Amino acid sequence: MKTPLICLFISAAVAAVLPSLTDLSPAAATLTAHTVGAPPLFTGETIQLTEGVLHKLREASKGESLSNQFGFGNEQSRTNITRQCKILPGDPAWPSQSTWDLFDQLLGGRLLRPSLLASPCYAEWPEFNNATCYNLSMNWLNSSLHIGHPTSIMNPLYAGRSCMPFGFNYTNTCTEGGYPAYVVNASTAAQVQLAVNFARNSNLRLVVKNTGHDFNGKSSGKGALSIWTHWLKDKVFYPSFAADDGYVGPAMKLGSGVQAFEAYEYAKQHNVTVVGGEGVTVGLAGGYTLGGGHSPLSSLYGMAADQVLALQVVLADGRFITATSKQHADIYWMLCGGGGSTIGVVTSITIKTYPQIPTTTVTFNFTANDTPGPTAFWAGVESYLDNIERLVDAGTYAYYDLGASVAERGTTYPGDTDYYLRIQSLVAPNMTIAETRSLLQPWFDRLDRLGIRYTPQYYYANNFHDAWKFAFPQEYMGAATTKIASRLLPRQAYHDDAVRQRNFLAHKDAVANGFSIAGFHLTGKGRAVAPPTNNAVLPAWRETLTHAIVIGQWNSTADWKTVERTSSALTKWMQALRDLGSSGAYMSEADLLEPDLTDAFYGVNYPRLHALKQRYDPTGVFFALTAVGAEDWTVLVEDPLPESWNNNGRLCPRGVK
Numbered sequence: 001m002k003t004p005l006i007c008l009f010i011s012a013a014v015a016a017v018l019p020s021l022t023d024l025s026p027a028a029a030t031l032t033a034h035t036v037g038a039p040p041l042f043t044g045e046t047i048q049l050t051e052g053v054l055h056k057l058r059e060a061s062k063g064e065s066l067s068n069q070f071g072f073g074n075e076q077s078r079t080n081i082t083r084q085c086k087i088l089p090g091d092p093a094w095p096s097q098s099t100w101d102l103f104d105q106l107l108g109g110r111l112l113r114p115s116l117l118a119s120p121c122y123a124e125w126p127e128f129n130n131a132t133c134y135n136l137s138m139n140w141l142n143s144s145l146h147i148g149h150p151t152s153i154m155n156p157l158y159a160g161r162s163c164m165p166f167g168f169n170y171t172n173t174c175t176e177g178g179y180p181a182y183v184v185n186a187s188t189a190a191q192v193q194l195a196v197n198f199a200r201n202s203n204l205r206l207v208v209k210n211t212g213h214d215f216n217g218k219s220s221g222k223g224a225l226s227i228w229t230h231w232l233k234d235k236v237f238y239p240s241f242a243a244d245d246g247y248v249g250p251a252m253k254l255g256s257g258v259q260a261f262e263a264y265e266y267a268k269q270h271n272v273t274v275v276g277g278e279g280v281t282v283g284l285a286g287g288y289t290l291g292g293g294h295s296p297l298s299s300l301y302g303m304a305a306d307q308v309l310a311l312q313v314v315l316a317d318g319r320f321i322t323a324t325s326k327q328h329a330d331i332y333w334m335l336c337g338g339g340g341s342t343i344g345v346v347t348s349i350t351i352k353t354y355p356q357i358p359t360t361t362v363t364f365n366f367t368a369n370d371t372p373g374p375t376a377f378w379a380g381v382e383s384y385l386d387n388i389e390r391l392v393d394a395g396t397y398a399y400y401d402l403g404a405s406v407a408e409r410g411t412t413y414p415g416d417t418d419y420y421l422r423i424q425s426l427v428a429p430n431m432t433i434a435e436t437r438s439l440l441q442p443w444f445d446r447l448d449r450l451g452i453r454y455t456p457q458y459y460y461a462n463n464f465h466d467a468w469k470f471a472f473p474q475e476y477m478g479a480a481t482t483k484i485a486s487r488l489l490p491r492q493a494y495h496d497d498a499v500r501q502r503n504f505l506a507h508k509d510a511v512a513n514g515f516s517i518a519g520f521h522l523t524g525k526g527r528a529v530a531p532p533t534n535n536a537v538l539p540a541w542r543e544t545l546t547h548a549i550v551i552g553q554w555n556s557t558a559d560w561k562t563v564e565r566t567s568s569a570l571t572k573w574m575q576a577l578r579d580l581g582s583s584g585a586y587m588s589e590a591d592l593l594e595p596d597l598t599d600a601f602y603g604v605n606y607p608r609l610h611a612l613k614q615r616y617d618p619t620g621v622f623f624a625l626t627a628v629g630a631e632d633w634t635v636l637v638e639d640p641l642p643e644s645w646n647n648n649g650r651l652c653p654r655g656v657k
């Protein structure tokens with residue numbers, strides 16, 4: 001493949017630690033790049049794997065075979081494609097311990113072989129420790145626990161529900177499940193390049209884990225080599241940045257490990273605002289933005305992927321590139337909205353920033369007990385749907401929860417009438433409390449006429465960060481007791497009276513069927529900006545007025561049959577929302593059983609996305625459930641579940657076993 005790398009100059013030699021292969025730990029050279037349209041490289045990005053370094057490795061190891069394991073992909077590996085099942089620990093082809101040791105040395109000691117997070121709860125593991133286990137069990141739903149661990153993910157359903165702590169375990173076993181075997185704790189481009197090359201050349205399954213938030217387990221994989229991007233935390237603010245697409249203005253460059261709360265805080269320090277999600281700990285510069293990224297600011301400024309001016313990426317062949325609207329423009333197009341884990345590992349993104357913006361938030365809820373009865377409750381819900389078009393067009397956003405039961409998630413039994421609607425929270429950017437109040441008045445008048453009691457709590461800050469921080473506390477994640485499905489509800493589902501009525505009845509029916517709804521009223525076409533046309537954001541987002549996540553639930557001890565039955569019922573039930581108009585589903589918060597998945601997640605972009613996947617990752621170095629090209633592979637799941645239902649099994653080309 002031709003890699004017109006930005007002009008590079010070797011400006012420093014390599015460090016020396018390794019006794020046998022001196023000069024090669026870490027295996028990297030320092031390169032400084034000069035390019036227009038993209039900001040300077042972070043220090044970690046200047047440390048790269050080069051042909052020169054590989055040449056030295058070849059000389060030092062006096063053997064082609066060893067050094068070949070770390071070499072770049074070439075034209076031949078593109079044209080002579082033979083896809084095989086990925087290897088697992090214990091296979092004859094699994095790299096020897098000495099190869100892993102060499103790999104660690106080349107990485108400068110950044111290779112981890114992590115124990116399972118909950119292994120302290122299980123006597124057969126050396127980590128067994130009752131006190132630590134107790135601690136883990138108490139904190140298991142704290143996302144920070146899973147983010148800070150090299151392999152743990154927040155929806156362990158996809159890792160086979162193996163090795164769960166007490167209170168969350170459905171069996172009493174702790175096996176490796178769908179978790180990676182080795183992890184590169186990445187801090188430089190060179191480490192990422194070495195890992196990508198090693199995985200490609202040795203036919204290892206490769207995983208990229210950033211925070212592990214993904215709802216479909218896209219950041220796990222049985223027996224894989226994982227690249228952990230969490231510690232790529234660099235941040236730089238540019239008061240004026242000239243991008244390749246003609247944008248001239250303030251911008252921020254973020255290492256791909258930067259999370260929402262960190263980006264928001266940094267933006268506040270520089271008196272600007274960035275587009276990020278409501279979720280406090282989500283990987284803003286990772287899977288979130290790559291997959292599109294919806295935000296409390298989307299109704300104003302569009303999707304997170306729309307903000308991207310440049311990305312720095314290690315591609316599947318191991319080369320490090322900069323992608324902008326002009327340089328590697330096809331890669332730029334794909335990575336801005338086409339999802340994580342497709343053709344490369346992003347090491348940083350550069351995004352637009354906006355001026356500081358005053359923001360009001362409103363939080364309130366009512367349950368059936370706060371109303372004269374169920375009929376009034378549902379009329380109150382309906383009145384919300386009746387106002388959504390107006391609220392979105394005014395530039396607002398809300399995160400709402402609808403369901404039954406005191407637990408306020410799911411129902412205790414079908415037919416349960418302990419209903420709740422929780423507006424947690426509504427965000428009115430660029431509005432005062434008085435303006436927000438008057439915007440909401442027609443809806444609140446209706447609630448008042450229905451005799452519904454509710455107490456809206458208003459909060460105003462002169463900047464987005466403070467309002468967001470007040471309105472969105474860290475959410476609980478980590479159990480394996482839910483399955484979600486998504487539908488982007490188009491304008492028609494609110495504008496047209498008959499369709500809106502069906503939309504309302506569907507909301508009601510979801511709860512009657514034992515599901516709950518976590519919905520967002522927002523649109524992906526910001527009213528203060530022109531939507532970009534050169535990225536892969538699902539076009540349905542531009543017509544969306546609500547992203548509805550419908551949730552099916554079971555308990556920790558439910559067997560796989562129950563899990564499967566509830567999941568299938570949810571997938572099937574979603575037809576009620578699919579029937580509200582042609583649209584799609586949000587890939588980052590959706591159902592991997594979605595029928596016609598590629599169309600729902602990627603829309604008209606899919607043929608081009610798939611062609612680019614073939615072009616830049618012909619052998620399938622990258623794989624994640626539901627990611628572009630995932631349908632060409634299958635996970636031979638070890639749990640009593642259909643293929644590709646989770647990550648607990650060998651990864652094979654579809655049709656090969």
Ligand SMILES: Cc1cc2nc3c(=O)[nH]c(=O)nc-3n(C[C@H](O)[C@H](O)[C@H](O)COP(=O)(O)OP(=O)(O)OC[C@H]3O[C@@H](n4cnc5c(N)ncnc54)[C@H](O)[C@@H]3O)c2cc1C
Nearest residue numbers: 210211212213214218277278279283286287294340341346
């Ligand atoms: C509590 C919670 C709140 C959420 N809030 C929002 C929200 O407000 N708005 C919204 O749009 N979404 C939200 N999400 C969904 C979120 O966008 C997805 O979970 C997303 O996948 C998270 O990306 P991550 O990098 O943090 O997670 P990970 O699970 O680590 O990664 C997700 C995917 O991206 C890939 N990936 C990550 N980093 C890279 C990289 N540098 N290069 C290549 N591939 C990479 C991974 O391999 C994986 O396939 C939320 C999720 C949760 C659990």
Ligand SMILES: *[C@@H]1O[C@H](CO)[C@@H](O)[C@H](O)[C@H]1NC(C)=O
Nearest residue numbers: 075076077079080081082083
């Ligand atoms: C292509 O792959 C096949 C099967 O692995 C191999 O036998 C053949 O030599 C390869 N051809 C080239 C040109 O590398």
Ligand SMILES: *[C@@H]1O[C@H](CO)[C@@H](O)[C@H](O)[C@H]1NC(C)=O
Nearest residue numbers: 129130131132133134135137
């Ligand atoms: C383990 O810890 C729990 C909680 O502290 C305690 O109740 C239990 O007795 C402990 N078990 C053992 C075997 O120490």
Ligand SMILES: *[C@@H]1O[C@H](CO)[C@@H](O)[C@H](O)[C@H]1NC(C)=O
Nearest residue numbers: 130131132133134135136139
């Ligand atoms: C329990 O967790 C807390 C906070 O994470 C930590 O400070 C403490 O050391 C832990 N205790 C044990 C026994 O692991």
Ligand SMILES: *[C@@H]1O[C@H](CO)[C@@H](O)[C@H](O)[C@H]1NC(C)=O
Nearest residue numbers: 139141142143144145148474
């Ligand atoms: C979650 O864990 C983090 C880090 O240990 C801690 O700062 C935070 O307070 C915890 N949150 C909750 C709700 O316990």
Ligand SMILES: *[C@@H]1O[C@H](CO)[C@@H](O)[C@H](O)[C@H]1NC(C)=O
Nearest residue numbers: 166167168169170171172557
């Ligand atoms: C989890 O494991 C413990 C320890 O063996 C066992 O007592 C319990 O039944 C299992 N299930 C749950 C839900 O705790």
Ligand SMILES: *[C@@H]1O[C@H](CO)[C@@H](O)[C@H](O)[C@H]1NC(C)=O
Nearest residue numbers: 112149150185186187231232
């Ligand atoms: C990973 O690397 C970071 C620094 O980049 C370091 O702080 C952290 O402790 C490392 N984690 C592990 C588990 O080694």
Ligand SMILES: *[C@@H]1O[C@H](CO)[C@@H](O)[C@H](O)[C@H]1NC(C)=O
Nearest residue numbers: 270271272354355356357358
């Ligand atoms: C911060 O930004 C706002 C809005 O752009 C501007 O009015 C204000 O003067 C700025 N404050 C500082 C300290 O730069």
Ligand SMILES: *[C@@H]1O[C@H](CO)[C@@H](O)[C@H](O)[C@H]1NC(C)=O
Nearest residue numbers: 300357395429430431527528
């Ligand atoms: C915010 O409101 C002010 C005053 O009404 C207006 O001039 C400005 O354009 C608004 N900004 C955005 C991003 O909508």
Ligand SMILES: *[C@@H]1O[C@H](CO)[C@@H](O)[C@H](O)[C@H]1NC(C)=O
Nearest residue numbers: 364365366408422454455456
């Ligand atoms: C619901 O609103 C009431 C005030 O009306 C508040 O006291 C309560 O904490 C809220 N409940 C939730 C779950 O937000």
Ligand SMILES: *[C@@H]1O[C@H](CO)[C@@H](O)[C@H](O)[C@H]1NC(C)=O
Nearest residue numbers: 554555556557558559562563
């Ligand atoms: C958990 O769910 C299973 C299957 O639905 C059911 O048999 C069991 O009684 C439930 N356990 C609890 C504690 O609710």
